[in-house]
Amino acid sequence: MYLTKFFFLFFIFSFFPAQPVQAQNSWDQSEFTIARIKYGGGGDWYNDRSIIPNMLRFLSQNTNIRCAAEERYVELGEDALYSYPFLFITGHGNIEFSDSEAEELRTYLSSGGFLYADDDYGMDAAFRQQIKKVFPNENWVELPFDFEIFHNVFEFANGVPKIHEHDGGPGKTFGLFYQNRLVAVYTFNTNISDGWAEADVHGNPENVRQLAFQFGANVIVYALSH
Numbered sequence: 001m002y003l004t005k006f007f008f009l010f011f012i013f014s015f016f017p018a019q020p021v022q023a024q025n026s027w028d029q030s031e032f033t034i035a036r037i038k039y040g041g042g043g044d045w046y047n048d049r050s051i052i053p054n055m056l057r058f059l060s061q062n063t064n065i066r067c068a069a070e071e072r073y074v075e076l077g078e079d080a081l082y083s084y085p086f087l088f089i090t091g092h093g094n095i096e097f098s099d100s101e102a103e104e105l106r107t108y109l110s111s112g113g114f115l116y117a118d119d120d121y122g123m124d125a126a127f128r129q130q131i132k133k134v135f136p137n138e139n140w141v142e143l144p145f146d147f148e149i150f151h152n153v154f155e156f157a158n159g160v161p162k163i164h165e166h167d168g169g170p171g172k173t174f175g176l177f178y179q180n181r182l183v184a185v186y187t188f189n190t191n192i193s194d195g196w197a198e199a200d201v202h203g204n205p206e207n208v209r210q211l212a213f214q215f216g217a218n219v220i221v222y223a224l225s226h
Contacts (some may be wrong), residue, residue, distance in 0.1 A: 032059070032224070033068040035084035038075045041096030045089070046073075047120055051196035052088065058196075058213040059220065063153070076101035081108055086223050087115045090193055092122040095130050102133035109134070114223035115184040118193045121166050131176065131184070140174040140186060149173070149185065149222045154214035161211040163204065164191035182226065185219055192216060 034052045039045050052071030060067040071088075074081050077100060081087075087108075089095070097105065109115060117127060128140070143149065143159075150156040150173075160171040171190025175182050194202045195212020204212070 029083060031066045031068040032056075032086070032220075033070065033072050033084070034086055034088050034220075035072040035074045035081075037087055037089040038073050039089065039091075039095050039097065039101075041094035041126065043091040043093035043095050043123060043126070045091050047091050048193065048197045048201065050198045050201065051090075051193045054198070055193075055196045055213060055216050055220075059217055062213075063217060063221065065220075065224070076104045076108075082111075082113075085113060086220060087113065088118070088193075089115065089127070090118045090120045090123070092120050093126075095123055095126040097130045097133055099133070102130065106134045109183040110178055113183070116219050116223070117184065117186040118191060119166075119186070119188045120191055120193065121164075124188060127186070135176065135178060138176055138178060140176055143173045143175045143185075147175075149182075149218055151218075152225075153218050153221050156215060156218070160187055160190050160192065161208070161215060162190050163195040163208055163212045164202065166191065182222075185222075187215075 034056065036052060037045060053069060056067040056069065056071070059065050072080075072084060074084060074087070076097065081104065105115075119127070131140075145157065145159045150159060160173045162171045166189050169189060171192075172188045174186040174188065176184040176186070192212050192215055195204050195209045196216065197204075199206065199209065
């Protein structure tokens, strides 16, 4: 399929240096960017606008991945969905996918795409319900600490770092597998992407922010290499 071919070409091109693109409308598709899902239901899909540009900047500075300067926004019904190898979703409130959107996301993920979801406190129940519409026969499983995603670039021997306190206890990393391939990662009770925001937004100390960026890099590198 076109998506699979695009991912192969993208991965080959992404490890050669290039200048980042500044303008949203002039994105060079040989450069990696993160596409944030615009979803219905009333939740704040747009939460923390600085997080994705900051994550892309960290990738540019700490890996050989060619990155754009800005994120993209995409609705699940858009043709542009298949231009992006990596989707991101976060928020605090309700999430709702229409039946056609759920089917589109299933096609995207089963064709080689990848989704990273980060609970910003309050989206858990709705998100799990909507993903059941996408893959009704698959279940989230907590990833063991020896899973590759915790060790491929930066070392996280004890699993996902705790970035932001929600309900106490450790953060958790869940994976969704389809035909033995990890198609989605969901971090819960940690809020990794809070650590990607500007330092004065959530008041996270710099060492905690670095852990958040490093874990994000691990997820992205895993997605692009599988």
